[in-house]
Amino acid sequence: MAHRDSKLHVLDNRSTQSLIPWTAAKSRPVVLLHMQAVIIVPTLLLLGTLITLLTLFLLRCEPKHKRTQITAPKRSHSSLNRHSHRHHLQGIDAPPGINPLEHEELPMSVQEVQHAVPQMFTERHHGVFNQVTALPVSFSFKPNDTSSLHRASMDNRHVILRVLKETANSSEKQHFLGFASFVSGLGSHPSLPELLGVVSVQPPLMMVVEELQHRDLLGYLWRCRQDNSGLESACEMTEKRIFTMAGQVASALEYLHSQNCIHGNVGARSVLVGGDLTAKLWGLGPAYHRRTQAVTQGQDMEMRKWQAPEVLSTRAVSQTSDVWSFGLLLYEMVTLGDPPFAHIEVNELLQYLQRGKYLKRPATCSKSLYSIIKACSSWRPEQRLSTSELIRTLQAGEKSANGRTVLRVPEPLDFEKYLREAGYEQAYDYAVL
Structure with missing residues (x-):
């Protein structure tokens, strides 16, 4: 029996030893499978993420690079030698x-x-x-x-x-x-x-x-005054021409009002004149200042002789105050560039108007044109012409206006006198562009 148990023990040991390699061989694929799941797959996912991010970065940077190339051309040979030429x-x-x-x-x-x-x-x-x-x-x-x-x-x-x-x-x-x-x-x-x-x-x-060939209307009117001193006049301003040009400015003013824009700077300095003597309204700086709420009282000093009474009394500009200034533009045109209210100091103008005073009729102004000036210059804003009424009145007046007689002003332009009478109390560049 002892001998038989010994044999069984030996068999058991052999069986155990033979089972160990078989178990190890069977478990090796399981271990390798887990290694792929735990190590290789995350690595591949990480690499894929990095590649995707790199691709997106390159795509985002590429348009900027192209735009820079378009807007930054190489300096040409003529540009390098610009100062030498x-x-x-x-x-x-x-x-x-x-x-x-x-x-x-x-x-x-x-x-x-x-x-x-x-x-x-x-x-x-x-x-x-x-x-x-x-x-x-x-x-x-x-x-x-x-x-x-x-x-x-x-x-x-x-x-x-x-x-x-x-x-x-x-x-x-x-x-x-x-x-x-x-x-x-x-x-x-x-x-x-x-x-x-x-x-x-x-x-x-x-x-x-x-570009409009004759530039601002005020300078053009002054040249008309100077040209009239010669034998031949290169600049001829007639009453009919005033009605025509004024109608064009009134049309622009009506359009601006339809765009909810108050000009606030109507005057001969703010009108440009083309080679064919068409008039175009410009000088929109004050309108932009008001739109951005950046206008100050000091910026309006140079315009005070052209401002309506309600504006002089610190009330807001309106469409009717533009019509008031338009009447003064007609006065400038018929006088070939004289300032309105020339003999009244700026700080006394409001009191002057409050006493019922108004612009006197110039010697060169017809009754029909002067009636339009007065209709624009009523003390009460609601009594002034609307822009549509103004256009119709100017168009009607143009049909019967004198287109033959050239306006003459005997006095030559005195620039220093103009500055005083126009109320420019400080230096100002009126250039409308």
């Missing part, structure tokens, strides 16, 4: 950054101010301008430190560039582009100067406006 320019050299040479390319860069205002206007670039020259102002009271005026050629037509100086700060840039957006938002009208585009992506920032 300045002696070939005619007239006054353009300011730095403006293309004074035809076909010259300028380096461009994307600016943050590009998104400061809604892009309602047509974007232009410097390369479209040539023959750029500084534009002399008719007369200057106070230098404009933030912008300057230049004459240029674009697409075979003459334009005026209002150029923001490159030293302007971010607030001035915002105001400049805000005004451009404001003008663009008003829409187009035959008696408003056309805004042709804006350079807002790279400095210097510009507004591009159509």
Whole structure:
């Protein structure tokens, strides 16, 4: 029995030893399977995530790279040698950054101010301008430190560039582009100067406006006065011409009122005259200031002789106050540029009007034209003509107006006297662009 148990024990040991390799061999695939689930699969998922993030990053960066390439062309050979060619320019050299040479390319860069205002206007670039020259102002009271005026050629037509100086700060840039957006938002009208585009992506920032050959009406009236002293008059202002031009300005004023825009600056200085003697209303700076609530009493000082009584008494401007100023515009036209209420001090004008006084009839003014001036200058706003009534009255008067007799003013222009009588108590640049 002992011998048999010993054999059984030996068999059991052999059986156990033979089972160990079989068990290990059977469990090895299970271990390998768990290794794949725990280590390899997360690794693959991590790599996939990294690849996806990298792809998204590259896709996001690619448009910026392309846009930079579009708006930043290489500096051309003519641009590198721009200053060496300045002696070939005619007239006054353009300011730095403006293309004074035809076909010259300028380096461009994307600016943050590009998104400061809604892009309602047509974007232009410097390369479209040539023959750029500084534009002399008719007369200057106070230098404009933030912008300057230049004459240029674009697409075979003459334009005026209002150029923001490159030293302007971010607030001035915002105001400049805000005004451009404001003008663009008003829409187009035959008696408003056309805004042709804006350079807002790279400095210097510009507004591009159509050029009107004779520029501001006030300067044109003064030239008529000077031309009348010669044997031949190159500038002829007749009563019929006054009715025609005034009707065009009244049409623009009615359109602005329909756009909920009060002009607040109607006068000969704010009217532009084309080569065919068409008149277009401009001078929209004060209207934009009021829209942005940035206007101050000091900014209105130069306009006080043209303001309605209610505005002089610190009440808000209105459509009827624009009509009051329009009557004074007619006075300027018929006197070839005399200021209204010339012998009254600015600080005494309101008291003068409160006593029932009004503009005297000029010697060169017909009764029909003077009746329109008085209808615009009623003390009570509700008694003044509406813009639609004003247009109808001017159109009727134009049919019977004298178109042959040229207006004559014997007195030559005395600039210093004009400044005193117009009530300009401090330096001011009236340039309407």
